[in-house]
Amino acid sequence: MIPAMATEQPIPGFYLVRHPLAELKVSALRDRSTPAPEFRRLLQELSQLVAYEALRDFSVEPVEVETPLATTTGARAVRPLVLVPVLRAGLAMADGILRILPSAAVGHIGMFRNEETLEPVSYYFRLPPGAAGAHVLLLDPMLATGNSLVAAADRLKKEGIPKLTCACIIASRQGVERLRAAHPDMPIYGAALDGELNDRGYITPGLGDAGDRIFGT
């Protein structure tokens, strides 16, 4: 039986990237037989597609550009872009996005889940200089319970980040609702919305442990 899609009721502030190319890549990511090198590549490519949508409101302003033939009006960023992957699975998302936005700066948030309480435990936090005035794209491929991303966004807001957007690959409805309730001003973008979490806090059908599949652990 094909499980009911969790996408039937829209969630305000959650944006699903709907594109056949994204669907094909999500499907290959979910496949348990996809080996780590291909998994990593697919996750990087999907992250580019999600970032493309997630940065639709990235602020730019007009700037004069001289082409070899004439002067025209181009665009430049109003504030810097900082990618902040949640370690470790978010690293593969940052790698993919840096290919299309190589000038983005990168910060890191280290968090792991206490497997009993499912609560996040923070062990590392570092932002590049200038992050306080930046548009931050917070990256975690799996938005499951939402606990880690709520804690990550709390921490980033304490640093005075003026603009925060969250990008994931697979989200659970429960996680999106939790994150939206805690941070209603932070839009969330993803490539799939799944219905359920299992008793270990894993998204089902999901794709398993993203970090293990990226790094072959």
Ligand code: URA
């Ligand atoms: N983290 C993962 O890697 N997978 C899940 O399903 C949930 C959290």
